[in-house]
Amino acid sequence: MKKTSLVIMAAGIGSRFGKGIKQLEPVGPNGEIIMDYSIYDALQAGFDKIVFIIRKDLEADFHAVIGSRIEKMAEVAYAFQELDGLPEGFSCPPERTKPWGTGQAVLAARDLLEEPFVVINADDYYGKEAFKKVHEYLVSEREPSGKMDLCMAGFVLGNTLSEHGTVTRGICSVDAAGNLLGVDETRNIKKTAEGASAELPDGGERKLDPQALVSMNMWGLTPEFMEALEVGFREFLSQCGPEDLKREYLLPDIVDGLVSSQRAQVSVLRTEDAWFGVTYQEDKYAVREAFKDLIRQGAYPEKL
Numbered sequence: 001m002k003k004t005s006l007v008i009m010a011a012g013i014g015s016r017f018g019k020g021i022k023q024l025e026p027v028g029p030n031g032e033i034i035m036d037y038s039i040y041d042a043l044q045a046g047f048d049k050i051v052f053i054i055r056k057d058l059e060a061d062f063h064a065v066i067g068s069r070i071e072k073m074a075e076v077a078y079a080f081q082e083l084d085g086l087p088e089g090f091s092c093p094p095e096r097t098k099p100w101g102t103g104q105a106v107l108a109a110r111d112l113l114e115e116p117f118v119v120i121n122a123d124d125y126y127g128k129e130a131f132k133k134v135h136e137y138l139v140s141e142r143e144p145s146g147k148m149d150l151c152m153a154g155f156v157l158g159n160t161l162s163e164h165g166t167v168t169r170g171i172c173s174v175d176a177a178g179n180l181l182g183v184d185e186t187r188n189i190k191k192t193a194e195g196a197s198a199e200l201p202d203g204g205e206r207k208l209d210p211q212a213l214v215s216m217n218m219w220g221l222t223p224e225f226m227e228a229l230e231v232g233f234r235e236f237l238s239q240c241g242p243e244d245l246k247r248e249y250l251l252p253d254i255v256d257g258l259v260s261s262q263r264a265q266v267s268v269l270r271t272e273d274a275w276f277g278v279t280y281q282e283d284k285y286a287v288r289e290a291f292k293d294l295i296r297q298g299a300y301p302e303k304l
Contacts, residue, residue, distance in 0.1 A: 002139045003115040005049040006042040008035060009105045009217070010062070010122030011081035024065050025278055027287045029295065030303045034125050034278065035066055037291070039073075040304050042118070045131035046139070049075040051112050053105045056080045079109035087230070090237045093245060101248030102217060107233055110226045119219045119251070125287070126153065126218055127273025128299070134220040134269060148228070148264035150255070151220035152180065153271050158210030160275040161191040164282040166199065170215035170252035171208070172268060180259055180266035183215055183252040213268060215252050216275055228258060 024033055039050060050070055054062050059078065070076050081099060083092045085108055099105070106119055116138040120126060130153035137151045154172060161167060167190075170183040186208070188199035195210030236249045258264035278284050294300055 003049065004047045004135060004138050005051055005113055005115055005117040006039065006047045007051045007053065007106065007109055007113070007117050007119045008038070008122050009053050009081075009102055009119065010035070011053055011055045011058075011099060011105055011108075024061060025284055027278070027284060028291050028304070032291075032304055033066060034287070035122050036304050037125060037300065038120060038122075038131075039070055040300065041126070041128045041131045042135075043074060044128070045135040047074075047118065047131070047135060049077070049115075051077045051079060051109050051117070053079045053081050053108055056082060077109075077112045079112055081105045081108045086237065087234050090234075093242060096245045098246050098248070102251040103229060103233060103236070103249035103254050106221075106251065107226070107229050110230065113226065114223055116220065116222050119217065119221060121217050121277070123279070124216055124218075124275060124277040125290075126155075126216065126275065127271060129273045130155075130218055130269070130271040133271065134218065137267060137269060138220050145265050147262065148222065148224050148258065150222065150225060150264055151267040151269055152215055152255070153218040153220075154213035154268040155216050155218075155271055155273070155275055156210070157189075157196055157208060157212045157214045159273070160214060160216060161189065161196060162277075162279050162283055163191065163286065164280040166190045167279060170217075172213045172215060174213060174268045178268050178270075180255070180268050182259065183256040185250065185252050213270060217251055219251060219255065220269075225264075228263065229254065232257070 027034055067076060118134045134151060134153055166188040168187045169189055170185050172183055173181040175181055186198050189196055196208040197205040198208060200206055232254055233249055240247055255266060259266055276287050276290050278287055295302055
């Protein structure tokens with residue numbers, strides 16, 4: 001069996017969540033955090049190494065809250081996403097405070113990954129089905145296509161919305177064979193009586209199909225992808241002007257570019273599991289109740 005890794009992006013500031021570090025917010029009955037459940041599901045699915053991408057200043061907290069426990073179950077490594085973690089020849093503008101995005105986050109782990117891996121957000125719950133499908137895809141043998149062979153978990157939009165505010169989702173277009181045609185990164189999506197809509201800059205609304213498949217940043221990737229990621233980051237930085245203090249290098253945009261240029265083929269693995277996560281302070285109460293329900297249903301033991 002191929003070695004596979006779970007890569008958890010946990011360096012985000014969490015500005016919408018408010019006070020506290022949202023990735024370390026207890027949601028389980030014994031103080032478990034969302035990452036505990038993701039790691040539990042990933043290990044059951046067959047992943048055997050965990051890579052945390054964090055800020056250096058959070059290392060002690062992460063090790064105390066979760067790292068020291070996970071080290072007893074699987075190989076653990078840490079990568080650090082920092083504002084000044086840029087390729088040679090580039091420097092961070094002193095006025096910039098926002099991280100460079102999920103693309104830079106994954107790139108921070110490039111020296112730790114020689115095997116296929118799945119990338120997830122630390123503060124999102126994905127469900128068991130997605131981990132099983134992505135792992136199965138990463139370890140299966142397929143005929144070479146001449147392109148990077150990647151995959152992603154495709155979640156039903158209506159299963160991924162917050163009751164407490166708007167969210168950003170990568171809405172996917174997929175061909176008849178289940179391959180990704182493109183990702184439309186759509187901001188300010190909210191739940192409505194009819195399903196979902198996106199708020200437009202002019203104050204209007206764009207109705208969305210609640211059955212559309214969306215990216216939740218759960219990507220099945222390869223070391224080959226890392227090479228393209230590194231080249232792309234240099235191109236991204238060279239195009240950033242002094243005014244682009246919040247521009248980000250984002251995984252959906254990167255994958256979309258690789259697909260449109262015929263350099264990658266991405267299989268969209270549909271999952272019916274309901275997403276939930278801690279985007280806003282108010283979300284944590286619903287998430288705690290959701291985990292209580294999953295434990296009652298037997299999906300998880302009372303204590304992980």
